[in-house]
Amino acid sequence: MSGPAIGVIGAGAWGTALAQAMASDGSQVLIWAREAELVAEINTAHTNGLFLPSARLADQVRATGDLADLAELPVLLVVTPAQHLARVLSGLPDGQRDLVLCSKGIEAGTGRLMADVAAEAAPAASLAVLSGPTFAHEVAAGLPTAVTLACAGGEAQWQRLAPAISRPMLRPYYSDDVTGAEIGGSVKNVLAIACGVVDGLGLGQNARAALIARGYAEMTRFGLARGARAETLAGLCGLGDLVLTCSSTSSRNFSLGKALGEGMSATEALAGKTSVAEGAHTAPVLADLAHKHGIAMPIVDAVNRLLCGEAPAKAVVAELLARPLKAEGLRL
Secondary structure, three states, rough: OOOOEEEEEEHHHHHHHHHHHHHOOOOOEEOOOOOOOHHHHHHHHOOOOOOOEEOOOOOEEEEEHHOOHHHHHOOOEOOOHHHHHHHHHHHHOOOOOOOEEEEOOOOOOOEHHHHHHHHHHHHOEEEEEEEEOHHHHHHHOOOOEEEEEEEEOOOHHHHHHHHHOOOOOOOEEEEHHHHHHHHHHHHHHHHHHHHHHHHOOOOOOOHHHHHHHHHOOOOOOOOHHHOOOHHOOOHHHHHHHHHHHHOOOHHHHHHHHHHHHHHHHHHHHHHHOOOOOOOHHHHHHHHHHHOOOOOOOHHHHHHHHHOOOOOOOOHHHHHHHHHOOOOOOOOO
């Protein structure tokens, strides 16, 4: 039997789903997990009861607890939580390989996007970003999914990666706008919390649709200010991902917002969770960046205030509704 064709760093729900998708054509996949008991479970029972209990993993998916075991693989999908990316990559021997960043978020304390973090931690690697509307349990079940694959190395890197990652039920679309792909995936997590709040307060579908539209305007304002392209943010990794995560309790961020809208504190809502609602980490750094650069993001600011406990959900929503009346547009 041939060795692994691809590696996955991170055995949370999304990493496990990607490993399963990569193995769907019979490819050997090696996934790194931090927990020794999870490594053993994947290798013996072919399940991940901690993070993705709905999936029975293909026999071709094997697990390891040693990052060095992945060092010789030419393509690695990096699916660690955003706030742990630098630490995890520091444990991976550097080398000339393709690192496909699949985590969505902004590094707390520095305001760096994941590509900037990875460029420092793995300077010899060629970087790409995979992002889009992806619920892990659907990808693991083999349901049709389309994503953006943004390649810092342009079309030459795309020609290497597209055949390695594409599967009959997982279709990547090419972009070279890495910044846009990252910003779309990061900002939508915060906006999904806001939509969950609307649902928790019982404010109806009209309010949620309005919030998605105005949230998309905030995403676009921020993205354009950081050098992203509008067409990227209008695609799978921006608007597509935003609509998905703002519409279902399958989204961890939406579920967090719903709990806040129902009266829980952020501490209560986040307690005991095995999976990360990345928007809770992204909101404060995103709000801070917006303030520093003079970018109007009132919904993001409202979510941050709510997570910090500065005001209850009803008060935050009332403040948004009381904002001055003005023309609709991206620059307002």
